[in-house]
Amino acid sequence: MSKARQLAQRTNQSGRKNLIINGAMDVHQRGGTITVSNGTGYTLDRFNISRGSSYNFNVDVSQSTTAPTDFVNSLKIDVQATATPSGGENAVLQQYIESQNTTHLNYGSSSGKYITASFWVRSNKTGTYGFQLMHDGKTRNFVSSYTISSADTWEKKTIVINPDTAGAAFDDDNAIGLRVVWHLSTGPDDILSGNRDWTDDSAFRSVTGQVNLFDSTSNEFYITGVQLEVGSSASEFEHRSFAEELALCQRYYHVAATSADTNQAGLGLCYAHSDTEYRAAIDLPVAMRTIPSLDSPTATNGYRFIVGSTSSAIEQLVSSLTLSYAAWNTKRRILIGSGTGQTDQNGGGKAGYLQIYLSSTAYVAFDAEL
Numbered sequence: 001m002s003k004a005r006q007l008a009q010r011t012n013q014s015g016r017k018n019l020i021i022n023g024a025m026d027v028h029q030r031g032g033t034i035t036v037s038n039g040t041g042y043t044l045d046r047f048n049i050s051r052g053s054s055y056n057f058n059v060d061v062s063q064s065t066t067a068p069t070d071f072v073n074s075l076k077i078d079v080q081a082t083a084t085p086s087g088g089e090n091a092v093l094q095q096y097i098e099s100q101n102t103t104h105l106n107y108g109s110s111s112g113k114y115i116t117a118s119f120w121v122r123s124n125k126t127g128t129y130g131f132q133l134m135h136d137g138k139t140r141n142f143v144s145s146y147t148i149s150s151a152d153t154w155e156k157k158t159i160v161i162n163p164d165t166a167g168a169a170f171d172d173d174n175a176i177g178l179r180v181v182w183h184l185s186t187g188p189d190d191i192l193s194g195n196r197d198w199t200d201d202s203a204f205r206s207v208t209g210q211v212n213l214f215d216s217t218s219n220e221f222y223i224t225g226v227q228l229e230v231g232s233s234a235s236e237f238e239h240r241s242f243a244e245e246l247a248l249c250q251r252y253y254h255v256a257a258t259s260a261d262t263n264q265a266g267l268g269l270c271y272a273h274s275d276t277e278y279r280a281a282i283d284l285p286v287a288m289r290t291i292p293s294l295d296s297p298t299a300t301n302g303y304r305f306i307v308g309s310t311s312s313a314i315e316q317l318v319s320s321l322t323l324s325y326a327a328w329n330t331k332r333r334i335l336i337g338s339g340t341g342q343t344d345q346n347g348g349g350k351a352g353y354l355q356i357y358l359s360s361t362a363y364v365a366f367d368a369e370l
Contacts, residue, residue: 022045116231
């Protein structure tokens with residue numbers, strides 16, 4: 001075997017070990033503080049807050065620079081209203097892992113592999129917290145726990161997960177494979193007496209002693225350095241370059257432009273499909289998980305199509321964009337339009353460009369989240 005090939009093999013064996021994307025919490029394309037109230041919402045890239053059984057709660061989630069040694073950022077959850085779970089009500093932080101990224105774990109066979117989760121946590125609310133893996137679509141889950149011992153102190157936690165040899169294999173597709181779940185608040189119906197190995201169960205589950213993070217608006221929860229890797233022990237966190245981490249995130253969500261970039265941020269080339277309808281082609285930086293949906297808010301005259309030559313340019317201001325050309329769209333290129341019913345500008349056939357225009361709230365993003 002050549003030295004080049006040996007080096008390539010060693011690189012592949014030592015790199016890309018972390019199944020978690022954005023575990024260092026460095027990528028936050030949505031930006032700012034995100035409020036999740038009585039529902040589910042994505043926060044920092046790849047991490048979402050979710051609930052079970054219509055639990056009513058209110059939290060702010062942000063990217064914080066409070067972090068342990070070797071890290072710059074963390075995900076911060078700040079409780080905005082007190083709440084007490086009943087029945088099967090739950091509030092969790094979780095990440096979905098695409099199924100085709102987990103097939104090598106060989107679940108459902110005697111060759112199943114151990115995996116180890118490790119992460120850094122910090123909170124003023126000390127006590128027991130539940131940790132859960134869910135094999136989505138196969139009604140299998142694994143339940144464990146960890147303890148935050150000292151208030152307002154970074155602590156590293158490690159959890160070894162047995163292979164699920166009795167369950168089913170992961171599907172080789174782009175649906176959800178694993179859910180990695182951190183419990184924040186859990187109702188009594190979903191509390192187990194202790195840790196539990198892989199079992200047929202599709203519900204959120206935590207363990208006796210689970211704290212209720214929502215019992216005070218003074219409570220905060222931080223997490224960073226999240227890693228899930230093959231093996232029965234935790235290794236040093238795999239720091240990837242920001243560019244690589246961003247590209248991995250963009251498979252699921254991509255912000256093309258926002259008003260924060262500049263008050264006239266360019267989006268792409270456009271053309272006047274007719275005198276009253278304008279379309280623009282947006283090239284995506286990576287192949288997204290599936291053909292994405294458009295995430296773009298209504299903003300009064302927040303988007304501008306300009307077609308024609310400099311001396312006789314035709315300007316069309318619109319307040320919203322559409323994504324309605326399914327037959328043309330792919331995972332790498334999306335066609336968005338101004339919709340119909342725009343002012344007749346006699347622009348049919350002319351080329352130009354689309355931009356965000358003098359709006360503090362306008363943005364264009366594409367969503368292919370799991």
